[in-house]
Amino acid sequence: MTDQQFVLEASGVVKRYAAHTALNGVSIQVPKQSIFGLLGPNGAGKTSLIRIINQITGPDEGSVMIDGERLKPKHIEDIGYLPEERGLYKKMKVGEQCVYLAQLKGMKKSEAKKELQEWFEKFEISEWWGKKVEELSKGMAQKVQFITTILHRPKILILDEPFSGFDPINTNLIKQEILKLRDEGATIMLSTHNMGSVEEICDDITLINKSQNILSGSMSQIKKDFSKKEYDITFKGNVVAFANSFWGGFELISREQIDKDVFTAKVRLMDHVKLNDFLNGVIPSVELQSVLPVVPTMNDIFIDAVGKDQGNNNVTEDQGASQTTEGGEDE
Amino acid sequence: MSKIGLIIKREYGSRVRKKSFIIMTLLGPLLIVGFYALAGIVGLSDSTEMKVLLLDDTYLANSKDFSESADFTFETFNGNLDSLQETIKKDSETPLVGLHITTQTINGDANIYYNKPLSVSKESELISLVTQFTQKLRLKKAEIEPEQYEYISVDMRVISVDVNTGDSKVGVTAGIGFMFALVIYMFIFMYGVMVMRGVIEEKTSRIVEIMVSSVRPFQLMMGKIFGIALVGLTQFFVWVVLSGILMAVVSSAVMPDVFDAANVAGGSEQMISEQLKPAMETGQNERMNEILMEIFNAPWALLLGLFVFYFLGGYLLYASLFAAVGSAVDSETETQQFMLPITIPLIFGFIVSMMSVFNPGGEAIVWLSYIPLTSPVAMLVRVAGGDYAWWEVVISMVTLVLTFILTTKLAAKIYKTGILMYGKKITYKELFKWLRYK
Numbered sequence: 001m002t003d004q005q006f007v008l009e010a011s012g013v014v015k016r017y018a019a020h021t022a023l024n025g026v027s028i029q030v031p032k033q034s035i036f037g038l039l040g041p042n043g044a045g046k047t048s049l050i051r052i053i054n055q056i057t058g059p060d061e062g063s064v065m066i067d068g069e070r071l072k073p074k075h076i077e078d079i080g081y082l083p084e085e086r087g088l089y090k091k092m093k094v095g096e097q098c099v100y101l102a103q104l105k106g107m108k109k110s111e112a113k114k115e116l117q118e119w120f121e122k123f124e125i126s127e128w129w130g131k132k133v134e135e136l137s138k139g140m141a142q143k144v145q146f147i148t149t150i151l152h153r154p155k156i157l158i159l160d161e162p163f164s165g166f167d168p169i170n171t172n173l174i175k176q177e178i179l180k181l182r183d184e185g186a187t188i189m190l191s192t193h194n195m196g197s198v199e200e201i202c203d204d205i206t207l208i209n210k211s212q213n214i215l216s217g218s219m220s221q222i223k224k225d226f227s228k229k230e231y232d233i234t235f236k237g238n239v240v241a242f243a244n245s246f247w248g249g250f251e252l253i254s255r256e257q258i259d260k261d262v263f264t265a266k267v268r269l270m271d272h273v274k275l276n277d278f279l280n281g282v283i284p285s286v287e288l289q290s291v292l293p294v295v296p297t298m299n300d301i302f303i304d305a306v307g308k309d310q311g312n313n314n315v316t317e318d319q320g321a322s323q324t325t326e327g328g329e330d331e
Numbered sequence: 332m333s334k335i336g337l338i339i340k341r342e343y344g345s346r347v348r349k350k351s352f353i354i355m356t357l358l359g360p361l362l363i364v365g366f367y368a369l370a371g372i373v374g375l376s377d378s379t380e381m382k383v384l385l386l387d388d389t390y391l392a393n394s395k396d397f398s399e400s401a402d403f404t405f406e407t408f409n410g411n412l413d414s415l416q417e418t419i420k421k422d423s424e425t426p427l428v429g430l431h432i433t434t435q436t437i438n439g440d441a442n443i444y445y446n447k448p449l450s451v452s453k454e455s456e457l458i459s460l461v462t463q464f465t466q467k468l469r470l471k472k473a474e475i476e477p478e479q480y481e482y483i484s485v486d487m488r489v490i491s492v493d494v495n496t497g498d499s500k501v502g503v504t505a506g507i508g509f510m511f512a513l514v515i516y517m518f519i520f521m522y523g524v525m526v527m528r529g530v531i532e533e534k535t536s537r538i539v540e541i542m543v544s545s546v547r548p549f550q551l552m553m554g555k556i557f558g559i560a561l562v563g564l565t566q567f568f569v570w571v572v573l574s575g576i577l578m579a580v581v582s583s584a585v586m587p588d589v590f591d592a593a594n595v596a597g598g599s600e601q602m603i604s605e606q607l608k609p610a611m612e613t614g615q616n617e618r619m620n621e622i623l624m625e626i627f628n629a630p631w632a633l634l635l636g637l638f639v640f641y642f643l644g645g646y647l648l649y650a651s652l653f654a655a656v657g658s659a660v661d662s663e664t665e666t667q668q669f670m671l672p673i674t675i676p677l678i679f680g681f682i683v684s685m686m687s688v689f690n691p692g693g694e695a696i697v698w699l700s701y702i703p704l705t706s707p708v709a710m711l712v713r714v715a716g717g718d719y720a721w722w723e724v725v726i727s728m729v730t731l732v733l734t735f736i737l738t739t740k741l742a743a744k745i746y747k748t749g750i751l752m753y754g755k756k757i758t759y760k761e762l763f764k765w766l767r768y769k
Contacts (some may be wrong), residue, residue: 018764054544056751057768073547081544085753087537092345103337104545145541 005068007032007187008053008156013062015048022048024211025062030156030189030204035182037198038191040208041306046191047084049208050158053189054081066156077106080154084161084191086145088133095120095129098148105152112151119147123173138165146174150181157181157188163197175201195298205298207305214309215301226301229269230294236262237286246281249273266294334546335554342529342558347565356566360573367578381453382425384408386415387432391468397460402453403428419446430461437468504629505688508715511638512684512708514567519645519677519707522563523653527666529555530657530750539750548747553739556650560643567642629715637711640728645707648735649673651742658749659757669762680705684712700727703734741766 008030015023023045030036040046051057053064055076064071066078088097095116102112120126123143133141142165150157159178163171179201182188192198198205205222207215215222230253235242242265243252250273253266269278279291296304346352385392386408397405408415408429415429429444441461443449449457470480530552533539542551656669680699687696687709699709700719706727713719748765749757 017768018761051751056540056543056548057747076545079544081541083537083540083544085537085540087539087541089345089533089538090536100337100341101541101545104334104542148541 005032006030006065007067008036008189009065009068010049010053011062011065013049013052013059013064015045015052015057016060021211023052023059026208026211026213027062028206028213028216030187032187033182033185034203035178035188035190035201037202037205038189038208039193039198039205039302044208045211046208047160050081050083050160050189050191053158054079077152078155080105080149080152080157082145082149082157082159082162084164086142088141088144090132090134092133093129094131094133094136094144097133098144098151101148102151105154107152115151116147119151123147139167139170142166143170146177150177153186155185155187157186158191159188160191161193162190163192163194171197195302199298207302209306209309215305222301223295226296226304227293228296229271229273229275230266231269231275232264232266232290232292232294233282234258234262234264234289234291235282235286236289239263239265241285242282245285246278249278249281262289335550335557338546338551338554339558339561342555343561343565346525346559346562352562352566356569357573359566359570360577363574364577380404381428381449382406383428383430383457384415384418385430385432386410386412389432389434389436392432392464397464402456403460405430416444419444422446428457430457432461432464436461436465437472439465441465505712505716507629507634508712509684509688511634511711511715512681515638515642515645515711516677516681516708518563518567518642519649520674522559522646523649523673525559525562526556526650527653527657528663529559530654530746531660531663531666534658534750534753535661543750548750549743552651552654552743552746556647556654559650560646563642563646564639634711634715637714637724641707641710641731644703644728644731644735648703648707648731648738649677651735651739655742655745655749655762658746659752659762661753665756676702676704677708680708684709687712688716697723701730703727703731706731744768 006029009028011027013023013026014021026045026049028036028038028049038046038049048057052059053071055071055073066075069075092100095113098116099109099112102116103109107115117126117129120129125140125143128136128140128144133144136144146162149159157178162174162178166174175197178188178190190198190202199219202219204218205216206213217225238261239255242263249270251268251270253268255263255265257263267278269275275291279288282288381403383397383403383405384407385397385405397403408418410418412431415431419427419429423446426447426449427445428449431442431444433440433442435441443454443457466480467477470477533542533551539551546554652673656666656673659669660666680702683695683699683705687693690696696709696713699705700713700723710724710727714724744766745762748768
């Protein structure tokens with residue numbers, strides 16, 4: 001990992017507001033050309049971190065590096081940011097506004113216009129070009145905003161809840177575009193509470209809780225770390241025989257009758273027990289039909305990790321309660 | 332184009348293309364000129380001849396004594412007061428006036444009865460006729476020949492000359508200064524509030540977070556402030572040009588006299604010079620000529636230059652404060668608690684300026700012309716009034732510039748934090764905390 005080039009790296013970032021500390025030594029490392037999930041409960045400090053990366057606010061301590069360089073004003077054009085709290089100028093025309101936002105990101109007017117028209121065609125919204133923003137529905141406006149975020153082909157895309165307000169078809173369209181952008185070389189930071197989409201598209205994640213990161217790493221590693229040696233075992237035979245076949249080596253969490261003499265049992269193996277030994281133990285008693293490892297979902301991992309963190313912090317848990325909405329939290 | 336240039340362009344373009352702006356800008360001068368024209372029609376240029384019934388209890392007067400007027404025809408009325416009133420009341424068609432001269436008239440008392448209200452000019456003309464009549468009575472009683480009286484009553488034409496500059500004046504230029512002060516005051520308010528609304532709009536529509544990821548909050552704030560300043564200057568320029576044209580057209584075509592008065596208030600150079608000629612030729616109304624000459628000779632270049640400077644300086648100072656207020660609230664209704672400290676100095680400066688028109692060297696206005704929160708409104712009254720030294724203007728200008736740099740910096744800090752803060756009622760204590768955030 002050490003020699004890997006991180007396109008975005010934050011180390012020991014601290015951000016204090018009057019009443020509370022929004023970020024308390026948060027570090028993240030985003031590998032190039034990956035989709036990085038920035039997760040955490042409401043008020044954890046995600047938006048504060050994103051704002052620092054976007055140079056909207058500055059950190060009190062710590063540093064942010066882009067391509068190994070300390071954050072500078074010129075980096076603004078390398079980043080495309082889709083904030084969670086987003087909007088457009090209501091009285092402006094859609095096309096005009098997109099061109100304006102693209103120009104602010106450093107694009108030439110003619111170039112912006114040309115590329116916008118391509119995107120509008122791709123998203124099948126060409127007829128909205130001359131409409132006023134206030135005439136658009138929420139989903140329509142979201143599409144327009146997504147286009148303005150990615151139009152200038154930024155190296156880094158920061159998407160805060162990019163799927164909210166979209167129907168499943170459009171959600172899928174956006175997902176495909178995000179994956180495509182990554183394949184074309186972009187690095188994407190995704191902040192969302194939609195664990196399903198995290199699971200689907202993220203390569204790495206960081207979980208922030210109470211202004212600190214509590215979990216970081218690649219998706220597969222984290223899943224492995226959080227798996228609890230649980231298996232769904234479907235077999236034909238006697239449940240009692242199954243339960244008694246491997247004494248003391250496992251715990252029967254639940255069972256479900258599939259057919260007359262077919263059951264699926266969810267078991268958790270003891271730490272010292274190998275799956276092989278367990279299977280050897282039960283094979284004489286029942287006829288196995290399938291053995292499936294139970295992989296924890298991101299949802300489980302999220303709840304598990306945050307829950308554990310809450311438990312650990314219970315003793316010193318006073319400043320958390322006084323968290324206000326200062327800094328514009330992500331409710 | 333630079334980012335701030337793009338923002339200025341958008342802020343300016345989106346506002347000058349608004350229907351309300353176009354209508355206001357085009358209708359403004361029409362309304363002003365229309366107002367004067369209306370005032371002229373109602374109050375000044377009432378040229379219909381009117382019959383006056385003269386009821387004389389003293390038998391000293393007869394209708395010939397009053398025959399000098401072209402606007403009135405006098406007719407001696409035989410009867411008493413009741414029948415006079417009755418006669419006037421009966422004739423509801425034509426305007427009819429009764430003038431009652433009693434034994435008290437020589438002491439300065441007379442009554443006028445009418446069936447239709449008299450215009451201000453008609454009434455004052457009638458009063459001056461009665462006054463002349465009474466003066467004649469008194470001259471006779473005091474055995475003074477009319478020639479002697481004419482010799483005694485002097486109409487002084489005093490010209491005061493400033494020995495430092497050699498300028499002479501009759502004292503109306505401070506009024507010109509006040510006119511500029513009024514425009515500055517109005518514009519600071521109008522466009523300051525426009526800045527505030529713009530900030531609130533960006534905040535409530537949530538575009539602001541997208542904007543600040545592309546430009547620095549300071550650029551966004553200054554772009555808006557400069558863009559709206561250009562809107563203000565555009566509107567002012569259009570108003571001046573349109574008013575000038577309209578007044579020239581109306582005054583030369585319709586009512587030359589009325590617009591002598593309009594010029595004093597409207598103040599356009601070209602207009603004055605046009606008006607000056609006929610007035611001088613007829614040789615009447617010398618006082619009016621002096622006033623017009625003085626308006627004509629006022630240091631227009633200096634005043635206009637200072638106007639632009641103080642308008643921009645004052646606007647920049649206040650607009651940044653208005654922007655800070657806009658950033659701290661979620662809707663316009665919440666702005667009140669923060670508006671008061673901003674509006675009070677502005678209103679105070681305006682009131683003192685208004686009172687200082689006839690005393691431009693007074694102590695209060697001198698102080699206010701140094702204080703940057705009031706100097707944009709106060710200084711022009713002093714400069715136009717002529718009682719100032721150049722270094723005083725320089726001090727006032729430098730303080731204004733330094734202060735707006737300072738307030739803009741402070742406002743930018745509040746703005747930066749405020750625009751990203753939603754759903755929270757902000758107190759003054761918090762605003763001060765924001766000044767410390769990075």
